[in-house]
Amino acid sequence: MSLTAWLRRLVPERAPGPEPSASPGAWMDLLPAGLEPVGAALLPGEDGSRLSVSAGLRVATAAEMAVGYEAGAVLPREPWRPMTRAERDRVLCTDPDPARDVAVVRLPPGSLARIRACGEPVEVLSDLRSVCRLDGSLDVLGAGSNPPGRQTVTIAPETGRSIGMHLDSWDNLPLEARGLSSNRICVNIGRESRFFLFVPVSLMDMPALLAERLGPEEPPADTPLYRLFMAMFPEIPVLRCRVDPGEAYVAPTECLVHDGSSLGQTGLDEQFTVRGFITALPR
Template sequence: MPLHIAYGDPSALRARCEIATVRTTRPEETTYEAGAIIPAGRWRPMTEADVKAVTAPRRPLDSTLVEVVRPAYQEGRDLEDLTHPLGDPDAVYLGQALAEPDMTTTTDNYEDGRLIGLHLDNWDKLPYADKHTGRRRLCLNLGPGTRYVILGAIDAQAVCRAIHPNNHYHRYPHTQDYRDYVARGRPIRIIRIRLAPGEGCVAPTEYLLHGGSTEAQDRPSAAAFWLGTRGILPSLI
C-alpha cells in the first residue's frame, strides 16, 4: 500500500505539506553514506492530484496510516511516562535526538557519524509478507525550531518486489532495496510534513522510506520517539 495520510481538511493538509523527488548522493558528498537517498530539487506545493494520491481508503489499515497529531505533552514532563496519553499503554519510548539547523536529513550512522539519508526502519525485523503490520513510530517535535518528517510515497513491499522479482517473498525489505531502486533510475515521490514545536507525526517507518529534516530552518530541533500499534491522538488536519 502506498503512502496514505489521514486528514479532514484538504486545505490544512496542503498548507502543511510539500512535494519533491529523490536522488542518490554523489561521491563528493562525504557527509553521507555512499548511495544514500536524499531529496532532489525544490519542494513544491501539493496539487489536487497530490492530495488525492495520499487520501486513505474508507477503511484504512491503521499500521500503514500517517497521522499528524498534537500529543498532550507539557514541557518538563517525563517523556517515558507519556505512553498512556498517546493511546497505547504498550508503546515503547525510544529516546531523543537533536538536529542542528538547516540539515537536509538528520539521521546518522552512530558507528561512523555519516548521515544515512532517507531510510527504512527495522525495529520489528519483519519479512516481506508481514512488513505492512509493523508498529508505527511517533515523532514529537520538542523544539525550539520547526522540523519536517519526510515520507516516501512507495512502500517497502512494492520496492522489494521491483528489486527482487523472483525471490522477494523470502526477503526482509531493507533501506538498500530503496537505494538500489533509485540507483536504477526509478523515481520516488516524497512528501515533507511540517511540525512546529509540540506537534507530532505518527508514521509507518517500518514500511515507508522516511527521514527527519530541518532544511532552511535557523534553529535546532529536538525530537522524541515512540513505537506503538494504535493511538487516539487528536488530528491537526
C-alpha cells in the same frame, strides 16, 4: 560491481538544484491499477498545504559525502513544490492505516511543556493517549536532538555518517510480515517547525513495481530492496510533511523509506519518540 557503483550507474549524481523533469504528478502514473500511494492524514480542515513534493530522488554528491554523507546515500532532489490537486486527491486520507500511512496529530495545550520538563518519559504517555491509541509493549526512546539546517538527520552510529533516505529495522521482520511491525510517534518538542520525509510507496508494494522495470538487470547480491527501488525509480518523489512544535507524526517507519529534516531551523531540532503499535485517533 559494488552497490555504490551500481546505484550511481542507474541514478547518476545530480546537483541539488532544478533540472528538467516530467509534469508535476506524473509519478502517480507509474503505480499499477489498484496500487495507491502511501496516504497522509492531516489535521481536520487542512488542505494539504503542509505537504510538499520533491522533483525525485538522487544520490548524494561528492561534496555532500565530503561533509558527512555515506557513499550511495539517496536524498530528495530539489526543487520542492506544492502538491497538485490530483496528488492531494490520491494522497490525503482520513482513516490512516497504521501499517501503511502517515498521520499528523496535535497534542493538547500544556503537553509540550510537560514533555520538555518530564523527569520520567513514561509520565507523558497520557498526553500521547489523548491523540493516539497505544497498544502492546511500548519502547519510549525519549528525547533527542539534531543540528539545524540538515536536509536529512539520521546518522549511522557505527560510522558517524548520514545515511539519507532509509528504512528502520527495529523489529527486523521479513518482507512478507513487515506489515506487522511496530510503528512510531515522534513529537516535535522544539521551538521551530521540522519535517518528516517519506517516499510515498510502501515497502510491501515495491516488488510489484520492480518486477515490471528491472527486467534482466542483476543488482549486486544482498542489495536492500528499498535501495534497489530508489535506484530504479528516481522519478518517484519524496513527500515532505511539516510538523510544527506541539505536533507529532505517526508513521510505519519499518515499512516506509523516510528520514527527518531540520532545514530552515536555526536552533536545535528536538523531538520525543515512542515506538509501539500506535494508531491516530479518529478526527
